[in-house]
Amino acid sequence: MINLYPVLLIANIPLILGNIVVVIAAILLGPWYALLTAIICVSGLMLLWASPHVYLIFGLEALWLGFAKRKNVYALYASIAYWLLLGMPLFYLYATFFTHIPSASLPFIALKQSINALIYTSLGALIVLIVPYFWHFKTKIIDSQRRTFNAQLTYTFTLVVTLSLLSSTLLFNNQFIKRQKATIYDNLNDSVVHLGTFTSVFLSEHLKAINNAAHWLSIDNQGQEDWQYQLTSLHQSYPSFITMLLADKKGNVIAASPKADLDLSLKPNIADRDYFQQAFFYQQRFISSVFLGRGFGNDPIVAISAPIYSPKQKHNPIAIIEGSLNLNQFAQIDHANTQNHQQAMLLVDGHQKVIYASKMLMLKPLTSLKMTLVGEEYETGLPMMNIIDTKNPMPEFIYAAFKLKNGWTLYALNPLMPLIKLIEELYLATFAILIIALLVTLYITRVVSLRLTQPLELIAKDFGQKHTTTLDIEQVENEAPQEIYDLHQRIQKSKQTLINYQSELENSVTLRTQELEKANVKLKSLSEIDPLTGLCNRRSAELKFNTLHEINQRNNETMVVALLDLDHFKQVNDIQGHLGGDEALKAISALLVSTFKRDTDVISRFGGEEFLLILSFSEPLKIEAHLNHFREKLAQTRLSNPLTQAHFTVTTSIGAIMASPRFSASLEDWIKQADINLYKAKDSGRNKVIYTQIS
Structure with a gap:
């Protein structure tokens, strides 16, 4: 809209x-x-x-x-x-x-x-x-890269400067052009009134001269024989007439000036001319339209005529007097307008035929004026016309008109192009000033942004260092704006607070680290050691098995895996209670550690009342006896209930296998075979060792 x-x-x-x-x-x-x-x-x-x-x-x-x-x-x-x-x-x-x-x-x-x-x-x-x-x-396009403060400030200044400069310049140009238009139109009006008045006076003076001459010849008693002399004398007094003549009632020229230019012996006749008919038949002073002369030459002329009467018959004309104006006199009127060299003068008669036109108009006398009024879409507020190129929508001239009393019209014209050129020059100057202003704005905003951002960079740099650079601080304190200086002071206080807090934090972290290391050691121990018996748990046993398996495989040594299960341990818990049961587990654990005491022996509480032995570098003939020795020693060990002080004993069933490491790299396979032997031991009466070798 x-x-x-x-x-x-x-x-x-x-x-x-x-x-x-x-x-x-x-x-x-x-x-x-x-x-x-x-x-x-x-x-x-x-x-x-x-x-x-x-x-x-x-x-x-x-x-x-x-x-x-x-x-x-x-x-x-x-x-x-x-x-x-x-x-x-x-x-x-x-x-x-x-x-x-x-x-x-x-x-x-x-x-x-x-x-x-x-x-x-x-x-x-x-x-x-x-x-x-x-x-x-919400759906705004976000910049893919964060812009610098310098770029943002420069762009903001550029927008403001561009808009302010262009708006103010357009307003100034518009006001200036309005004043220029008013000046041009006032000059045109002044010129057309001046030229019109000058032309009216010129015509009136020569019309009056013809009228006085007709009156003088009408009352003169010397006769027509003396009219040639009188006409020549009159012409000398009014040189603006290019020719003058007297014609009788039949239209025959009886006197002419200059006489040498017209051969009266040829009896030239002007009865067909308007200026003769108007003066003789209608008995009135007459100023003709422009027409092409004859007899005296072929130049375009304007004729002024008046009737001549007989002294005895004042209502019956006997002749007419006519003067042909020299159209070059209008050029002198045109040149008299020396204050406005760009203006042109155009004089047309009542039939829109050109009487006189300035050279720039390229119109010859006698040509019909073809003009078009144009420029309605041109917001000049001035009357404009085209004369040279009537089909062009762009106006050629600004004009002012003056209507003469005899029906002629005089135009004062000013070319529109100089005004357009002036507007173009103003806009070109606007564009040039804009470019210069933008360049100056870019430089100034860069300097201003540096004065704002440099102290901030120094503050940031200082905040990131433990030791402050004296030179930088002096620059901030001496040159930075008040807001940035206040910011620096607050940041300095925050920095000191942060340093103190950092020291406390470092001490706290050191202490917490030590505690964490201790907790990790304890956690590691808890994750690998059974808390009741102190033996390694099942997970730890699996890890140690992998290590021992690799070692025995490299050395081509056999391995023994044995499962121990306490016989009727549920009855022990039922009779002696859980404290008694725990005491039994501790006792068997201690006995295992004292019996299988090599560094490579792995003793693990496998779960509940089950224990796992992993033995390497064992002799096949001695391992079964060693296991039986442990079984017998356990059966003879008297256990004590710490709560009731009652004594009791427990026995164990053992299932064991011996095999080369090539048997399997999975502990589950070894345990599966040992568990089969353990089941056989329990099934055959318990408190037994079932031992097999797997080739």
């Missing part, structure tokens, strides 16, 4: 503001939503201008800005690049091949489009920057 009503400045220069939403869509949503937005926005321009180029140029701009956002390029910088590389060249080519815009104006119009784009891009980017709603827009 905004694009349907662009702000028209001057000379068909509109200011488009509706494309602000295209910029916002490109920043927030990316290229494709921006393209859709552009199609909607520029449809208003299409309805207004009926030119499809808007879809191409502004659609490409929307895509360019959207993809630039994905590449972390700021919208204003992207807009400048687009119009320099694509926008202005595309518009120039389109206008060259598809419009009637003069080629001399194309660079300016293309530049105007780019300046317009910078205005609405700056506005759109600023709206996104200052409106809090857009900061937290």
Whole structure:
């Protein structure tokens, strides 16, 4: 809707503001939503201008800005690049091949489009920057890289400077051009009144001269024989007449001046001329339209005529007097307008035939004036016309008109092109000033951002070091703004607090580490040792088996795995209680340790009342006797219940196997075979050792 009503400045220069939403869509949503937005926005321009180029140029701009956002390029910088590389060249080519815009104006119009784009891009980017709603827009495109403070500050300054400079310059240019228009039109009005008055006086003076001469000849009693002399004398007094003549009632020329230019013996006749008929038959003073002379030459002339009467018959004309004005006199009137060298003068008669035209108009006398009033879409507020190229929609002249009493019209014209050139120069100056201002802004904002960020970097550097650099601190204290200095003081206090806390934390961590190491040792012990008997548990036994298996396999030694199970241990728990049962487990554990005391012997509480023996480097003939010795010694050991002081004994059944390490690398396979022997021992009466060798 905004694009349907662009702000028209001057000379068909509109200011488009509706494309602000295209910029916002490109920043927030990316290229494709921006393209859709552009199609909607520029449809208003299409309805207004009926030119499809808007879809191409502004659609490409929307895509360019959207993809630039994905590449972390700021919208204003992207807009400048687009119009320099694509926008202005595309518009120039389109206008060259598809419009009637003069080629001399194309660079300016293309530049105007780019300046317009910078205005609405700056506005759109600023709206996104200052409106809090857009900061937290859910589907907003997030920059893939975090921007530096220097870049953000520079861009913000650039937006503000660009928008402020362009807006103020446009307002200034507009006001200046309005004053210039008023000055031009006032000068035109002054000129046309001056030239019109001068022309009216000139015509009135010569009309009066013809009228006085007719009156004088009417009352003269000397007769027609003396008229030639009198006519020559009159012509000398009024040299602005190129020729003068007297004609009788039949239209025959009877006197002429200069006489040498007309052969009266040929009896020239002017009865067919308007100036004769109007003066003789209608008996009135007459100023003719411009026409082509004859007899005295073929130059275009304007005739002034009046009737001559007989002294005796004052109502019956006997002749007429006529003077042909020298049209070059109008050139002198034109040249008299020395204050306005750019202005042109055009004088036409009542039939719109050219009487006089300045050289720049390229119109010859007697030609019919063909002019078109144009420039309605040019917001100048001035009347404009085309004379040279009537089909061109671009106006050629600003004009003011003055109507003379005899029906002639005088035009004072001022070429529009100098005003256009002035506007172009103003816009070019605006663009040049903008470029300079942007460069200065980039430099200044870089310096300002460094003055802000450098103390912060020094503070951060100082915070990360244990020892403060005196030079850096002095720079912060002497040059930094008050807010940064206060921040530095607070950070210094926080740093000291943090150092103290760090020392306490280090001491606490050291203490906790020592405690943790002790706990780990204890935990490791608990994870490998049975807490009741002090023997290694099943998991530890499996790990030790793997080590012993590798050693025996390398040395080609046999291994023994034995399972011990206390006989009727449930009855022991039932009779003696769990304390008695625990005492029995401790006693058998101690007896096992005292019996199988080699470093390589592995004794493990396998679970409940079961124990596991893993023995290496054993002699096949002695191992069974050794196991029986342990069994007998256990049966003879008297156990005591710590609660009741009652004495009791326990026996054990043992299942054992001996085999080469090649038998199996899995402890489960060894235990499975030993468990078979243990079952046989229990099944055959308990308190026995069943031992087998596996080849």
